[in-house]
Amino acid sequence: MMIIQLGNPRLRQKAALVENVDDANVQQLIDELIATVAEANGVGIAAPQVAQSQRLFIVASxxxxxxxxxxxxxxxxxINPKIVAHSTEVVKDWEGCLSVPGIRGLVPRYQAIEVEYTDRHGKLQKQELTDFVARIFQHEFDHxxxxxxxxxxxxxxxxxxxxEYQKLVVNKT
Incomplete structure (x- = not known):
């Protein structure tokens, strides 16, 4: 799937709730997002990034x-995720985005979050996420x-x- 880039107005729209998780189009979108994030070396991707206005994202650390x-x-x-609680502790760390290629930035995020979402089988999930995975969730949730x-x-x-990120952060000794 084609990932839309910063400047595309669809990236700035509020996504609609997913009404029917069992819908074949929703299930196909999930499969395509999983393939797209792997192919792009990402750790997460949201439906709006492929111009689909749906409250759905993949976390794939x-x-x-x-x-x-x-x-x-x-x-x-x-699917239809929510942040129900978060830590008071906020941590800054480097983030990039498949829709904003070539740029990294230090972004403040909650260190721990409690989340609810519907999984692809229609079951409500509740989880506590911390550190890098909590950061991915918050980044995708923003989309x-x-x-x-x-x-x-x-x-x-x-x-x-x-x-510069690759030199400074990834390859530092």
Missing amino acids: RPNLRYPHAPEMEPTAM LDGVVFIDRIENTLEMITEQ
Whole structure:
């Protein structure tokens, strides 16, 4: 699937609730998002990033070229997600986005969140997420409301290119 880029107005729209998880189109979208995020070396992707206005995203943390230290987890579809509680602790860390290629930024996020979402089988799931996986969830959740990570950067001096990120952060010894 084609990932839309920053500047496409669909990236800034609030996504609609998914009405029927069992709908064949929703299930196909989940499969296509899982394939797209793997192909793009991402750790998450939201339906709005492929121009689908639906409150649905994939969290698919795994080590890859863009995130070599990511924890390993099964790609998980999270439908109509909510953050029901969060830690007071906020942590800044580097983020990038498949819809904003070439740029990384230091983004403040809650260190721990309690979430609810419907899985692809229609079951309500409740989980506590921490650290990197909590960051992915918050990043993708923002996409459902038309927010991209650069909106959350507190200072433009905390933005760097992907090339510099790879030198500074990934390859540091």
